[in-house]
Amino acid sequence: MTRKRISLRQELPLLVWLVIVWGALWQDFSAGNLLFGALIAVAVARLFYLPPVELGGRFNVLRAVRFAAVFLAKVVAASFQVLYLAVVRGPRVISAVVAVPLRSHSDLLVTATGHVISLIPGSLVVEVDRSTSTLYIHGINVRDAEDAAKLRKEVRDTEAGLIRIMGTKAELSALEQEVGA
Amino acid sequence: MSPETISADAVIDAVSAVFMVVGALMSLGAAIGLLRFPDLMTRMHAATKPQVLGLFLLLCAVGLQMRTWWVWPVLVVAWIFQLLTVPVSAHMVGRAGYRTKHLHPELLSADELEAVVQQAAGERGFTDE
Structure with missing residues (x-):
């Protein structure tokens, strides 16, 4: 596979969003649930790879x-x-x-x-x-x-x-x- | 029960009642728009848009009535997914409608896309009709 790897920093907004969705759907923001959600988020982001969104590098x-x-x-x-x-x-x-x-x-x-x-x-x-x-x-x-x-x-x-x-x-x-x- | 908690409850009830009525009014507006507007594009405006405000108000009313903060993240996520998907479907239908000429040119005061489409069609050897 010759896909361009993206840095963790670029992927972080997507992962954080996935964890928030996970927590919201379970209506449970305890540490254990969020940790499990983070594992799933990383797995999903790896398995279903999307072209990286090119962020501007700043957010006000x-x-x-x-x-x-x-x-x-x-x-x-x-x-x-x-x-x-x-x-x-x-x-x-x-x-x-x-x-x-x-x-x-x-x-x-x-x-x-x-x-x-x-x-x-x-x-x-x-x-x-x-x-x-x-x-x-x-x-x-x-x-x-x-x-x-x-x-x-x-x-x-x-x-x-x-x-x-x-x-x-x-x-x-x-x-x-x-x-x- | 102190009188203060009762009045707070009453205020929350009143606010969520207003939200629900106005939110339902937005759906009514969509229905009226679907019936009264002349072509596909203007109907798309009526059909897709009240969802944004109407759903926002109804979700707020649900959140207020549940009186627990656990429900708010779900409501926010539901609204954000609506915000992300509504313009996409509206764009796809609008674009398909424009290309298949489901619009009344006499009801357009200007059409700056038509010249571009004609030019692109001419370059590829297609002409209209």
């Missing part, structure tokens, strides 16, 4: 908490907006497919941005162009170019937030320069 917890709060607020606001659209507009709703070029070319950040945008009601990732890291997003109630620009800005702001949480140092400094300029 404070930013992540703030991002999660903003995300939840956006989900609440947008959920009610879609509810309103369903009841009032219904069949006459106008949408658009908008191309949004992202800054980052890392698979992790493109995936995370697409996920967050899909989870916020009213926007859905239709297609991803990995070579140019462009997301094609179907937005509901996008009636004109102004709405499209708003949607594009929202996606790029989401990406900026994610870069601040877990982007590489190079991406972060590029972002700071862009914001500062």
Whole structure:
């Protein structure tokens, strides 16, 4: 087998997550159970090998908490907006497919941005162009170019937030320069 | 039983009641959206999205009513797995729907993907229709 071995440090987030899931499913966080869960996690990670996720090497917890709060607020606001659209507009709703070029070319950040945008009601990732890291997003109630620009800005702001949480140092400094300029 | 514990119980009950009603409202919204929206893409918005907030509120209500912290990790894990899988299924259905033209072009104010698709099809020697 000529697979690239990954270091324990890179694998650690996955193992920790598997142990947490194990403990949560048993509803038992005693040391013995967690140790057994860790053994199973290592066995699973060895047997069912996945391509390693390339992490940015940093994670800002404070930013992540703030991002999660903003995300939840956006989900609440947008959920009610879609509810309103369903009841009032219904069949006459106008949408658009908008191309949004992202800054980052890392698979992790493109995936995370697409996920967050899909989870916020009213926007859905239709297609991803990995070579140019462009997301094609179907937005509901996008009636004109102004709405499209708003949607594009929202996606790029989401990406900026994610870069601040877990982007590489190079991406972060590029972002700071862009914001500062 | 002191009056304070009773009032705390009442508050928890009231909060979880509100959470459950609003969570159920999200499911109702999804049903209305499925019936009223005109095409597959807009229906996907209605069908997949209320799960995020609706499920969050209902899980919170369950957690509040169980009154034991052991149940919270399971609820969090359940919600996170929903968050991880909902966009994937929505994306796959949306993408398949776009490719098989299950949408009304007259209800789109802009379609920036169409030109790209046409160009890619032209390069490979395929043309539309």
